[in-house]
Amino acid sequence: MELSTRTAHELHNMLVKKEVSSREITEAVLGRIEQVEGQVSAYITVTADAALAAADAADESFAKGDAPGLLTGIPVALKDNLCTKGVKTTCASKILKNFVPPYNATAIDKLANMHAVPIGKSNLDEFAMGSSTENSIFYPTKNPWNLSCVPGGSSGGAAAAVAADEAIVALGSDTGGSIRQPASFCGVVGMKPTSGRVSRYGLIAFASSLDQIGPLTKDVTDCAMVLQSISGKDPMDSICADVPVPDYLAALKDDVKGLKIGVPKEFFVQGIDSDVSAAVWKAVELLKSLGAECGEHSMPVMEYTLPAYYILAPSEASSNLARHDGVRYGFRSAQATDVDSMFQKTREEGFGPEVKQRIMIGTYALSAGYYDAYYRKAQQVRTLVRQSFEEAYSKFDVLITPTTPTVAFGLGERSGNPLEMKLTDVCTIPASLSGIPAISITCGYKNNLPIGLQIMGKHFDEETLLRVAYTFEQNTSFHKNRPALGRE
Amino acid sequence: MTEYEPVIGIEVHAELLTNSKMFCSCPVEFGGEPNTRTCPVCLGLPGSLPVPNRRAIEFVIRASLALNCEVKEYSDFYRKNYFYPDLPKNYQISQYDNPIGRNGWIDITVDGTVKRIGIRRVHIEEDAGKLIHASVGNESLVDYNRGGLALMEIVTEADIRSAEEAREYLVNLRAILTYIGVTNGKMEEGTLRCEPNISVRPKGTEKFGTKTELKNLNSFRAVYRGVEYEVKRQVEALQSGGRIIQETRRWDDDRGITIAMRTKEMEQEYRYFPDPDLVPMNFSAGLIEEQRSLLPELPQARKERFMKEFDLSAADAEMLTSTRAMADYYEEAVGAYPDYKGISNWIMGDFTRMLNSAGIEIDASKVKPVDLAGLLKMIADNVISGKMAKTVFEEMFNTGASPKEIVKSRGMVQVSSETELYPIIDQVISENPRIVQDFLGGKEKSFGFLVGQIMKYTQGRGNPQAVNQLLRKRLSETKG
Known part of the structure; x- marks a missing residue:
């Protein structure tokens, strides 16, 4: 099995047992980039030299017998709105085309400290504004499942890189769905942690009250590993909360017995693809068969989340982007x-x-x-949305919805229709407005394009999200599928 | 002709005495190589985030309490959006709807009458950088060392009606702020900046006239002169049929006039909104009470106590309590030797003059309060004369030595004994027979000449009273 196709937890075990070196893994991933990047365009900058240097440092650390971090020696793609010291951080914008930050984002520092391998800076919609990665000034990224389709956005480069084995894991950012929606389109796992779980320091701001850094990975275990590695209080971000970081790997239990799962009907919006809807309901049935208690729920205020988001996010953006x-x-x-x-x-x-x-x-x-x-x-709508979730969580442990109403659409198909483009975020925006954590995992396919299942949880209860997602994964095989790209 | 009255409100910006900037850990110091005291946060680099300085917030709570403001438990930060190259993020983190302090007041005294000036709000914000227009080429440079310093803004109600009241308000405000130790209040260095809004209206009417804002007032004197000039300018313009344009005007201290800088005909659009990078502040009652307990005796109360306890005039007590350092100094000195009036005269006279010319504050002086007290005691005890004391004090000021040491090392002790003075008196009498005769003949003026001669022989150390007494005795003996 090619090293680049493996998950972070598999590679971590191999590294610990000294069955493989980080250099071998890194070279395999760089080789895969060489092979398919011309078709996918997941990256703005590939940092091969820095990656190999970090890989060697990781190998040295393993050789010395240092206690390894969860991502020591693992190649990570970094969305190009995360500041990397000495490496261009462009936000896929002309205005930052040559910007080289003099400092690392806190999340990047955490990875660097454990000798994770920074493989490259991944493509995005300019300043993370968009849902298709077509708004990059460089080039659009293609969906590895179907190169004529978009990978979603704005973390489209990160999602495509993980799906195409051009990275083992990736860090993206989510403001209204920018991790979950591309994860859904590219058939990978994507999580937006609770607001305040991960420091935003060094994430170039789009909408401060909504922006959150999170993982894009091949499976739920990797998601837990990345989340574990980047979470925790940071004195540089006053929103970042002083809430203890639990052991997320310990939360990975194949057991949903007695868990209460709500399915809010407002998320099955008008215009939703019936195959998407069917796949989500099928997933709910599966969880039910595994012992979860599932019930329908209604959250009428959801109707107003999209317009509220498209006032709040641009308002904050208009001020945040003034510095450029x-x-x-x-x-x-x-x-x-x-x-x-x-x-x-x-x-x-x-x-x-x-x-x-x-x-x-x-x-x-x-x-x-x-x-x-x-x-x-x-802002008033936002308060109502929060209250609506609080009320839902008085009855349920998690809520399950589609991540997006449709599977990935064709390149250029929606660029002329901003409203339709924005409707793709209708299911992800509510969790953003509320600040709760949400994860997207694959629950089916339509025309060989992945369908995403969204699980939303209570504030700082990423553990239950991971547990439900992990149980689903253990009882299905969607996460094992890879796009055929370059292997036909 | 219509009579006009001025309507004045004052905005003051005071730099807070914190060790680090408002939202980052860069050190606060005056001057320095441009852009050496900066970091990604105060440069507003992409991805950087502000973290509030707790001490600065506590200082503003303390100041609000000292200015009799309400301090509510809830307060928050807003962004004030506008483009300017000295503003790194093109928005300033400030406060808007929920300032830390509200609805306060301070009392001022003008022409013996007490007047209450309302304080509308006290809030916290960050300072901007400084533009430097290069002497070569057409480039401008920006120094962000000052960018992000913690500032407190204090806004009065439009209660002020004259230049004198404006100055008095500022004198009192500065005294309070320096007393509580939240700012050093140096107008010359710009750590305390005063911007009055001035309009005039026909006496007896309610409606406000069009206002102008004054900048560049770097001393109390400039505040008085600037306001006086601007009021006169507005009244004259209206009386001659002109109109006032809403604008910012710069005070030119050398020429003694105000000059238009920029018009403000349109209300600035700042698009204030709550800063999403910062959590709202929630002050516990305990925190507010702690800040209240840290308030020292404030200038007004101290002035009143000085008048009562030390029997000082209102003017003297006000002068002595104008800074906390001076009042502390006075109290320490009178504690060592209770000559209330004498010590007050020394501090406000020679001492202040010498401090001013050396450009230092009283607490930076080498003269210890106990030594000033000791000097006054030596005068009272006739160890030295008042005239000698001036010379001794000069040396105390320059070297920090005690008056005893100086008098001893210079052999300046006063000569008062008969055994020392009689030989000199006798010598002067024998050297000046004609003058002695004149005196004996009734010419009282000649006595003074003889005293002068004796003082000359004693090198000024003769105790004037003893010299007088012994000379008269000797002369009467001569006569007899």
Whole structure:
């Protein structure tokens, strides 16, 4: 079996038993990148030299008999909105095309400290704004299951890299579904942890109150390993909570007996693909047969989550992205003649259309005279969404829904229709607004494209999510399937 | 002609005396090579996040309490959005709906009348960097060393009605803030910045006129002159049929005029919204009470106590309590030797003059309070004369030596005994027979000349009283 196709937990065991070296694993993954990256375009930057150096450091650490970290020696893809010291971090934007951060994101530091192997910076929609990775200024990433389809977004590069064995695991970021939706489209596991579980320090902000770093992996065990490695309080992020980090691997039990699972009907939206719906219900039936108590539930406020999100996220973005102005770093327009034109031309030339549109929407929503009608109203919806989840969790341990209403769509198919594009996030946005954790795992296929199952849990209860996902995985074989790419 | 009255509100920005900046751990120091005291956070680099400085927040709670404000348990940070190159994130983290302090006041005294000035709000925010316009080329540079320093903003109600009240408010405010130790309050260095909003309206009317905002007022004197000028300018403009434009004006201290900087005809659109990077603050009652318990006796109360306890005039007591350091100094000195008036005169006279010319504060002086007290006791005990004391004090100021040491090492002890003075007196009498005759003939003026001669021989150390007494005795003997 090719090393690049293996999971992190398999490789971890092999490394510990000295059956393989990190250099061999890293070279195998770099070889796979060589083989398929031309078709997939998962990466903006492949950091082969840094990867091999880290692999050697990991091997040295194994040789010395140091206690290994869970990801020591494991190749990791990093979404290109995570700051990496000395390595270009572009956000797939012209304005940051040559930005080299002088520091590491906290999550990256945690990985570096355990000698995880940074294999490359993965592609994304510009500033993580989008659902298809088509909004990258470099190139769109392709879905490894079908190269004429999108991988989802905005962490499309990370999801595609893991699906195509161009990385063993990946770190992405999720604001309204940017980990879960591409995980669903690419048939991998993707988790948005609870807000405050993982430090956001060094994640280039899109919408601060919604942004969260999380894992994209080949299976649930790997997801637990990555989550374990990046979680915990950080003095550099005041939102990051002082909540103890449990042993997530210990939570992986093949047992859902007595667990109460709710299925909120509002997530089976109008326009949902009936095959997606059927696959989700089939998964629910399976969990029921394994001893879970499943019941339908209603959350009427969900109708307003999409419009609320599309006020709040652009509002925060309009302010967060103001710093990209050509003064201190990044692109500066050569057309500038004075301070005002420097700001204007730099931003006019430096940002793509989707980013500009969101900045304008957000600027409008925060303006005096509109604030109450838009921003404040959207915050009120957010409060109602939270209350709605609290109420649901008084009855259920977890909620199960589709991750997306459809499987991956064709490249270019929705780029002309922003509303349809945004509807792809309708099932993932509620957990983002509420701050609760959510995971997407594969529960079926349609036309050889994966179908995603979303499991949402209580605040800081990633353990139960992992337990349900793990039980599902142990009783199915979806996670073992790989796209045929390059192996036909 | 219509008579106008000024309506003035004042915004003050005070740099807080924290060791590190408001949202990062960069050190706070004055000056330094540009951009050496910066980090990804205060440079606003992508991905960086703010973490609030607890001490700065405590300082603003303390200041709010000292200014008689309500401090509610809930407070939060807002973003104030605007583009400017000295503002690294193009938004300033500030406060809006829920400032730390609200609805306070301080009392000021103008022409013997006490007036209450309302404090609308006290809030915390971060400072911006500094633009430097290069002398060559058409480039501008930015120094972010100051960027992200913790600032407190204090806004009054529009209660102020004259330049004198504006200055008095500022004197009192500065005294309170320096007393409680939250800022060093140096207007010249810009650690305390004052921006009055000024308008005028026909006397007896309610409606506010169009206001202008004044900047660059770097001393109490500048505040007085700037406000006085601006009020006069507005009144004259209106009386001659002109109108006032809403704008920011810069005080030119050398020319004594205000100059238009930029118009503010349109209300700035700052798009305030709660900062999603920061959790709201929830102050426990315990924390607020702890800050209240840390408040020292404030200037007004101390002034009143000084008047009562040390029998000082209002003016003297106000001057002595204008800074905490000076008041502490005075109390320590009178504790060592209770010459209340004498010590007050020394501090406010020669001492302050010398401090001013050396450009230092009283607590940085080498003269210890007990030594100033000792000097006054030596005068009272006739060890030295008042004139000698001035010379001794100068040396105390320069070297920090005690007055005893100086008097001893310089042999400056006063000459008062008969055995020492009589030989000198006799010598002067014998050297000046004509003058002695004049005196004996009734010319009282000649006495002074003889005293002068004796003082000359004693090198000024003769005790004036003893010299007078013994000379008169000798002369009467001569006469007899």
